[in-house]
Amino acid sequence: MHIKDRTFIISGGASGLGLATVRDLHSHGGYVAILDLNAENGAKVVSELGPRVMFFEVDVTSTPTIEAAVAGTAVWIKETNAALGGIIPAAGVGMPGKLIDRHNEPIPIERLDFVININLRGTLDLIRLALPLLSTNTPTKPDGERGVIVMVSSSAAFDGQPGQVAYAASKGAVRSLTLPLARDLAPLGIRAMTIAPSYFESNMTAQMSDKVRASLERVLEFPKRPGKGDDFALMVRQIIENVMMNGETIRLDGATRMPSKL
């Protein structure tokens, strides 16, 4: 899929890995619809990047807000003539917690719902609602491609750490649904891929304590640094441009495997 003069829908595009992807696709001539809870950051990105970026205030756990943003994107596409090229559901949260605490109390179900509803249900709901914009595209030559979906899993889908049961469940589900989604959409010429980053610089990881961050850095293989938004955005762009990438989850982790204890 070409990036220039195509529109991409990116949830979580107001911060971190999503924002790095917004900047990268924009710098390669793409149009970007950012769907995010954070309207203040969204407005800043629009005023910085200009008319090829549109912001929609969306909570990915609220179907009506996604529907409104997809409808708004459809109107925008009619104006720009830049057909939808891809969907990138990058909104995500981590909320660590063991299923029972040291006082033998079960975790509140709301904490599990919070993570699973944003990371898994929100991903599927956005894809479901935006798909009709991809499936009605004129197929591109030579393969008849209509679009691409790039989802975000995590190294926690492979080697989740203590306290990551809900997060690993949500990200493992995204990893698992990649192949059946690619199979379902193959007749339409739409690809589905997933990236599983390990430890990347972002707002999410900035909230960790210095101790946790230092321990994470000790287990890195090569390169011996956290991933950057640009590393992630490059992978998204490579997936968009390479039509043979389909139905797979790519670990983006510099060979690091997360240990049980840090």
Ligand SMILES: NC(=O)c1ccc[n+]([C@@H]2O[C@H](COP(=O)([O-])OP(=O)(O)OC[C@H]3O[C@@H](n4cnc5c(N)ncnc54)[C@H](O)[C@@H]3O)[C@@H](O)[C@H]2O)c1
């Ligand atoms: N940073 C890492 O080390 C890392 C590692 C593996 C996976 N990931 C995944 O990458 C994705 C991006 O994370 P990040 O590190 O850039 O975090 P981030 O906190 O910098 O950005 C997440 C964005 O998602 C938005 N968001 C959160 N809840 C939302 C909701 N309900 N509706 C709409 N938007 C919502 C936030 O407002 C924010 O703009 C997430 O799916 C995360 O799980 C991150």
